[in-house]
Amino acid sequence: MTGKKYVYSFDEGDKGMKELLGGKGANLAEMTKLGLPIPPGFTITTEVCDLFYKNGKKYPEGAMDQVDEKLKQLEEKMEKKLGDAEDPLLVSVRSGAAESMPGMMDTVLNLGLNDVSVQGIIKKTENERFAWDAYRRFIQMFGDVVMGIEHANFEEELEKAKETKGVKFDTELEVEDLKKLVESYKKVIREAAGKDFPQDAREQLQMSIDAVFGSWNNPRAITYRRLNEITGLLGTAVNVQTMVFGNKGDTSGTGVAFTRNPSTGENKFYGEYLINAQGEDVVAGIRTPQPIEKLNEVMPDNYKALVEIRDKLEKHYTDMQDLEFTIEEGELYILQTRNGKRTTAAAVKMAVDMEKEGLIDQDTAILRIDPKAVDQLLHKRLDPVAVKEQNSIAKGLPASPGAAVGKIAFTAEDARLRKEEGEDVILVRVETSPEDIEGMHAASGILTARGGMTSHAAVVARGMGTCCVAGCDAITISEKEKKMTVGDLALGEDDWITLDGTTGEVYEGQIPVIDPELSGDFAAIMEWADDIRKLKVKTNADTPHDAEVAKKFGAEGIGLCRTEHMFFEGERIKAVREMILAKDEEGRKAALDKLLPYQKDDFKGLFKVMDKLPVIVRLLDPPLHEFLPKEDKDIKELADDMNFDEAKLRQKIEDLHEFNPMLGFRGCRLGVRYPEINEMQIRAIFKAALESKDEGIEAVPYIEVPLVGNKKEFLMIKEIIDKVAEELAVEGKISYKVGTMIEVPRAAVTAEEIAKEVEFMSFGTNDLTQMSCGFSRDDAGKFLNLYVEKGIYERDPFQAIDQEGVGKLMQMCVDSTRKVNKDIEIGICGEHGGEPSSVEFCHRIGLNEVSCSPFRVPIARLAAAQAVIREKK
């Protein structure tokens, strides 16, 4: 073990070592190799983090010795010494895992300052104010991040100092004020932590390393990883890097830049900077920064150098980069580069542009789009006509595109709770912080009073695809009073506001929103995807409207039409209830006769939209009791309405009650018991198809038998289908198929038998998951979150297919099906059909198609193409 290398100098690594050095460390090494101006430093590997947790929070043997050694090398290289009274080395300590987690991990700057070395800085810089300001910043950050003392304690002291002095900005504090502040800060630490701020620089470093590794498993980080589905990482690395200072006066500055516009994708250098500031000032959104192009005016040489670096990095990484830079007394340093986060619209534009520029190929372009995020493009925007009539009450930065309407929530917790109760809320905050993440998820939109395009709120909202207006400084927010004011206007929790994340406008009240149109770049990507993908993508739709939407999104047919949804409307429900309450078959048939014309028209509507494309119609699935009222009042009313004895009605409802309706009298079981129900539906399907034909529409109905667990059940329903088909003489006139859902585990297990009889199969993965895992979707909330938190399931199996369990059953089913019926069409129509990892799984096990809700159709198309590309690799 002692021979193992745990610490790498920046000149020892490269970008291929992301797993070990973290994204930040690997890129620092890569940039060092490229000859860019990188402040030297070293990286403690992610493996150390992994072993740290595996060994009960003990470091592997020799790791800290290697830190000492690298530190010594760094001191030699910089010709400075940590904690030195003459010319001290100051370093930053930053986390950096293999995947970027902005704001999630802790950072310490200016490390190495103490009562002695602060004098060294003064000597070297001849800038006493700078030195003391650096020192007090360091103590504040160290106290907060490393020693866990609330930020507010330091802020309070800072406010006091400003008050005493009678000034408004930190920058107005002078040396003596800062010296006093240092002492107050030390006192804060002593009182809050029960021990002194450590004067020993090596101890500072050690404590900081400990804190970074410790923060890997803090709740914020865990939540972020869960929400972003980041799994399988070893841990974080720790980067120790020589400090450079953007706050050494007017020839210094710091900034964040993207090689292209992360919001629109435009191929134009994009970023922000602050003169005389440290990097944290930009990201935290406390001062509102300047656009990057203005740097050309104040520091043209540095700007030119930065633009050159921009070009070099983008060519080198063949992707849009997110840079951090600092200018120290006219000297430019790059502190970080990474693939930049972007809106999906930007991702699409960049991918298409870069493909055209010859930077990447089509496969890469396709892989650049996160299918989950495609959603963003499909989201609503404000109705431009309605908007014209409105005056916005304020304007902020267009931080994340889209539109959002909701009532105001002033805390993340409120947002979460009110969303759970079904309210649409807009989270309104002075600025957001990582603690707010769940509330941000819950909110329809986010509005902040402070912070720029790269502020926490903006970055996170874009990642989530949530509409966000940031830095809207016209508004004042009182979290305590739950009040937001803009001029004379005061709004509270019960007030609605509307955000336009694309323009940054904020409106009072609710403004109508309209559906999105897709860009030409998106169309290009989707075309490339369509060329590559092998899976067909259909949609789950029960109405012509949904079918229409889905078709526009590229659906190649309907993969699931749930006929029961059609049973609930208006007059129909009456006939359905008559059918259920009928004494005998004759009575049922009479009621069903009334339903037939409705059903027929429903199907005609779908056939018309899907002209020539297959429409899978599932026969009635839910248990009959779902169609009867449950509340006392409603029962009474129904009895009156139908002139039906109330006691008898109650008895009937009682009779139909089930302990486990999920496993009850539903699906094809209804048809086995009451064939007349299915017969009506089948007749409606065929009649609709025949009439469509007369109207010049080519209907391609696929009749799907639900909840089959046993071949013989299917055959019984098939018999009805054959009978009706013969009766209506559809042979030769309509091309139809008969198949089944695979949702009962037994069906998957006996697929070899079932496969001999059916013409298509469709996995109903919702039910299949319920029965295979023994989870009732309606009840599993009681423990399923816990299960995902504890890692029993990597992801909620109702969101992403549980590949190890349910997926194995699917695989078995497909394999044994293909054995006896090679050409059978197999698809999936559960919620999973539009979830990227599930789509990829479906491709891998050899399905022919997926079906999902209309808005997920583009996601599925893209995911299906990515599956092919990944398989090639």
Add this chain to the structure above:
Amino acid sequence: MTGKKYVYSFDEGDKGMKELLGGKGANLAEMTKLGLPIPPGFTITTEVCDLFYKNGKKYPEGAMDQVDEKLKQLEEKMEKKLGDAEDPLLVSVRSGAAESMPGMMDTVLNLGLNDVSVQGIIKKTENERFAWDAYRRFIQMFGDVVMGIEHANFEEELEKAKETKGVKFDTELEVEDLKKLVESYKKVIREAAGKDFPQDAREQLQMSIDAVFGSWNNPRAITYRRLNEITGLLGTAVNVQTMVFGNKGDTSGTGVAFTRNPSTGENKFYGEYLINAQGEDVVAGIRTPQPIEKLNEVMPDNYKALVEIRDKLEKHYTDMQDLEFTIEEGELYILQTRNGKRTTAAAVKMAVDMEKEGLIDQDTAILRIDPKAVDQLLHKRLDPVAVKEQNSIAKGLPASPGAAVGKIAFTAEDARLRKEEGEDVILVRVETSPEDIEGMHAASGILTARGGMTSHAAVVARGMGTCCVAGCDAITISEKEKKMTVGDLALGEDDWITLDGTTGEVYEGQIPVIDPELSGDFAAIMEWADDIRKLKVKTNADTPHDAEVAKKFGAEGIGLCRTEHMFFEGERIKAVREMILAKDEEGRKAALDKLLPYQKDDFKGLFKVMDKLPVIVRLLDPPLHEFLPKEDKDIKELADDMNFDEAKLRQKIEDLHEFNPMLGFRGCRLGVRYPEINEMQIRAIFKAALESKDEGIEAVPYIEVPLVGNKKEFLMIKEIIDKVAEELAVEGKISYKVGTMIEVPRAAVTAEEIAKEVEFMSFGTNDLTQMSCGFSRDDAGKFLNLYVEKGIYERDPFQAIDQEGVGKLMQMCVDSTRKVNKDIEIGICGEHGGEPSSVEFCHRIGLNEVSCSPFRVPIARLAAAQAVIREKK
């Protein structure tokens, strides 16, 4: 097709052709081959029946031509002609499938009689009365069985005739009365059927053949096959046999005999006969017959011949035979032989005796016992002390052993309905008929006023293992008034009676019953079985009493102890509710602390009974809401009792409510969420084991984690077990194992993963069936009977393992488990563990053990041995 042989003379077949000729036909052929006095005839094969139904009730080509040909051969052999005016051939037409179905299929006797041939009989027999009596009997039977005219119509005419004549018995009617009766019968037929009784004898034969084949699928036959689980038969054969007559006067007679006593198994010729009667008279129980040994007094030669045939047949068939014989004017004929039905006690005695006699080997002896019927031996008998104090109100024949207590039901339908409502009923009938079969199943006991030991009631009751007293002629029964009278005593539907099926005594009221002891013969069979079987047999038991019973029945440990049953008693339920209602972990722990001593004592009790044998303890399984009240009143009461806010209690109950509790928050999910619950149970198990050890008892606890679907769930609970084990320092003191139930389909699918972690597995086939098939046991009643009726499932999958589906999952699970963990103990503990076909399946797929309720332990032991023997073959 025309070349196919559809009809066999009795001298063309043998007993090996049962599938084709049916049991009766094959045995008639075999006996013909043996040279026994068999009236000649021929058999139409079961294949004809099969093709008849397959071809929409049309006979295969050539089949009826072959009947004509065989009929011609028969006429030539007998030198008589069907329908002849001089010396007519009379035949019987009987059904006969490969498996015996007594009373289920229809029979026609005296076929060939018509207005012409009746004269031929008179000429030949010079017995005018006999001829006319035969003719009227034939018309009656033909009208009833073949033409479907209600029996009562003929009975009415017969009663009228006797009234007119002023006599009591049929035998007192004279020639002229009978002639008139023939005319009345013909009129009955004309009026009821709208056509004449057919005078053409060949037409009579054809109609009878049609009727026999037609009866194969009558509801009675279908019900019988379903109840007796008879599947896979082609159909019935039809036997056409020359008539012989037991009713030709005092030198004629007819009887039914068993080569050994079918009730006790005693090796003594056993049977009954009637002088001057046809066979139907004996079976129908209308006249009470004489014991067979009396025949020696009246017809010593025939008796001697019969005894010789008895010996010959038993040696030949190496099994107890059930014979029908007829003596026609001093000439003995054997009409049928078959393996005789017997009580299980008799089966056991015969098997052991025959093995000792060298007639059969041990394997055969074991196979002779129907495991399902072993139940009979284990059933209750009347408490002899209590019986002494009672005077029986009547005595009948001890037709089927055992004891039964219940209220009187006067119709089969009543019996069925009242049983469904949970009542124990005794079915009291003048005599039973095949229509009564479902009611007989439902009844605890059966009492008939007429009929002998071979009457329908007696035969069927013995087959079912239901206690039966038959031919109790002291009682009078009025079905209409729902009244039964014995002397002055009148009893109605609300009165209790008690039957002793072993003595034939009938008692008023309820007499205590006691558990059975097993005979030495049974012990011998079980010992042989134990020597052979490979499966261990354990029991499902939650109390020391059940464990004790099971151990006496040979249980080799406890295969399933359901700890939740222990949660309901007395004070415990209070603590359980406290635990559920506790605000936090601390509160739960306090409540659990109260439960611990109870649980510990429970386990000590089981360990004591099972000293040195393993006891599988399943951790808490049901959802918590099962422990809370549901009714308004009870909720109020509980709130008061516990001093708990009622509204909060309702809220809690509401929170715990589940839509599909079967798939809800239960099993190990409870332990993952509230580890303290399992921790208490585990502590109780280990403490009980340690204390037992101190008391000289060797406890072998197996801790079982329920409802595992994912290896990680198991590991989480395992962690608790390990922790408690360490805490109590059980290592080296107690030998325990940790394992899981396999009841979630996902567990079966991912068994390879789970197998690496567990030390034993036990299939919970109840839940596994629910989830694999998607059937809620509580709800499936709505369609499952229909499913079995329609043949979708051969048998109720909750009674016998669905081998094709659930069984396949089990097989997969076992195979992949053995791949990674060869020595793991795998068992089954669902209801199926005591069901013979399921036990055999468990043996076949390589399980190590089955566990079942105490009374099913001997069944399982026997079934396990039979599985080995059948596998050898």
